Amino acid sequence: MxxxxxxxxxxxxxxxxxxxxxxxxxxxxxxxxxxxxxxxxxxxxxxxxxxxxxxxxxxxxxxxxxxxxxxxxxxxxxxxxxxxxxxxxxxxxxxxxxxxxxxxxxxxxxxxxxxxxxxxxxxxxxxxxxxxxxxxxxxxxxxxxxxxxxxxxxxxxxVLDAGYRVRLVRLDTTAAPAGEQVTMGAALFPGLDLQIRREGEDGFVVTGAACAGMDVTVLRQLQAAFADGCFAAMWPELTVAPTLLALIQRTLEDRALSVDPRNSLQLVVAGSWHVQEEHGLANVAPVLDGYGGVKLLYRKVLPYQDRKIGTEAIAPVLEVPVLVTDDHLVGFGICKDFCDQGVPLAFADLDVDLVLVPSMGNPVTMDGHRSTAKRMRTLFGTRAFVVQQAEAERPADEQPGWVLPFPNDPTGLATPDLRQAGDWQSYKGTVPRGRD
Structure with missing residues (x-):
C-alpha cells in the first residue's frame, strides 16, 4: 500500500x-x-x-x-x-x-x-x-x-494472515505476575527409539516411542519440575504416547492433594502424539493445567517431510488455540509450525507473551526455531521456549537434544550452545513485555 x-x-x-x-x-x-x-x-x-x-x-x-x-x-x-x-x-x-x-x-x-x-x-x-x-x-x-x-x-x-482461525481458551493460574522471573523445565529422552508405520504411498505414522526406564524417567522429571518451582514443563514432539500421557495426568492429579508450596507447576505441554480423530490423523499436543486437566489440544499444522520415510500423514488443521491467563497470552506450535522459514507461519501476526514448542529434529531445525523466535521477539516482545528431542536415529552421544530457553535474544547463542545433554533441566527468565 x-x-x-x-x-x-x-x-x-x-x-x-x-x-x-x-x-x-x-x-x-x-x-x-x-x-x-x-x-x-x-x-x-x-x-x-x-x-x-x-x-x-x-x-x-x-x-x-x-x-x-x-x-x-x-x-x-x-x-x-x-x-x-x-x-x-x-x-x-x-x-x-x-x-x-x-x-x-x-x-x-x-x-x-x-x-x-x-x-x-x-x-x-x-x-x-x-x-x-x-x-x-x-x-x-x-x-x-x-x-x-x-x-x-x-x-x-x-483469522491470522496465514489463514488459521484463532480460538481463545481461558486458564486461571496462581503463577507469579507478568514480568517476574519464572522457571520452565525441559524434559528429554536419552536413547529414544521410534516405531514408524508406513501410511499410504508416501506417508508415515509414529506408533511407538520407547527408551530404557521411560516411566521412571518421566516420574523423576515431574518431581524435578515440582522441586524446581517450574511454572511450565514440556516434553518433546512425538514422545508421549497415550499410556505415558495417562501417567503424567495421574501424577499431576495426585499433586492436588499436596500442600507443598514448592509445587507451583501451572502448565504442562505433554509432548505430542499421532492420534486418529474424526477428520483424520493429527499430531496432537495436550496442554494440561498443573493438576492434569486438559485445557486445550494443539494440533500440528505443517506435516514433516522426510526423504526416507515420506510425509507425516496428518490431516489439514485450520485452527490455532491461544491460552489466556491474567498475566500471559500463550501460543503453541509443534516443530515445523515454528521452524519452517519457507511458508507464512501462524506466528507472523500472533501477538502473545510466550510460545511453547515441542519439537524433534537436528541443528538446522533449531536454527529455524531461533529465526522465528527472533522475529517474534522483535515485533511483539514474545519469548519462545522450544524443547527439541534429537532425531531418534542420531548416535547416542548426540542425544538427547536442544532447548531454546525463552532468552532475551533468541540468536544470542549459537545452536551448539543450546544443547541439553541430560533428560531434565530447568531454565529461569522473564516472559512478558511489561518488565523485561
Missing part, C-alpha cells in the same frame, strides 16, 4: 470516528481495532516514522485525546501535511486514547470472562485486556507500534 492510499484509509477511518458519540465499551473497542488495523496495513516508512515519534509527545497527545473521547468526541485531527511523523503521531495518539478509555470503562476485565466479550464482529478481532502495560514508560522511545502502540490490550485477529 502506498502512503497516498494509506492516507485515504486514514481519512475514511477518521470520518467514521467523527460519527461516534457514545464512549461505551463496544464503540471504544471497534474504534480501537480500526486504528490498530490502520497501522497493520501502513507502509514501512510510516511505521518507521512512528518509531521515531518521542514518547513524551505521543503520551501528551494521547492524554488530550482520551479526555475528548471520554466526553464523547471521537474526532481526531488529520494533519494538513504529507509529513510522515505528523500522521504517525495523529493516528498513534488516537490508538493510545481509545486503548486507555476502553480499559478504564469496560465493566469487566479479568476473572471468569467469556473471551467472546473481547471480540468485535465488525473488526473480526479481539481486544484482550491485560493487567499490566506492555512496555514500561522509560523503554518506549524508538519502539515500533507493535511494541508501544496499544498498552492495555493485546489485539488478536479472529
Amino acid at each position: 502506498t502512503f497516498e492510499e494509506w492516507i485515504a484509509c486514514a481519512e475514511a477511518l477518521a470520518a467514521d470516528h467523527r460519527s461516534l458519540s457514545q464512549a461505551d465499551t463496544a464503540t471504544c473497542r471497534r474504534a480501537l481495532l480500526g486504528v490498530h488495523r490502520l497501522f497493520k496495513i501502513a507502509p514501512t516508512p510510516l511505521l518507521d516514522a512512528y518509531a521515531r515519534v518521542p514518547e513524551r509527545l505521543l503520551g501528551e497527545a494521547a492524554r488530550a485525546r482520551a479526555d475528548d473521547v471520554t466526553g464523547g468526541n471521537f474526532a481526531w485531527h488529520l494533519p494538513g501535511t504529507p509529513d510522515l511523523s505528523a500522521w504517525a503521531l495523529a493516528a498513534g495518539a488516537q490508538a493510545r486514547a481509545l486503548d486507555e478509555v476502553l480499559f478504564t470503562t469496560a465493566p469487566s476485565h479479568f476473572g471468569p470472562v467469556d473471551p467472546e466479550e473481547w471480540r468485535c464482529a465488525t473488526s473480526q478481532a479481539y481486544a484482550i485486556p491485560r493487567a499490566r502495560t506492555r512496555e514500561p514508560a522509560d523503554k518506549r522511545d524508538n519502539q515500533r507500534f507493535t511494541r508501544r502502540g496499544v498498552l492495555h490490550h493485546r489485539v488478536v485477529p479472529e
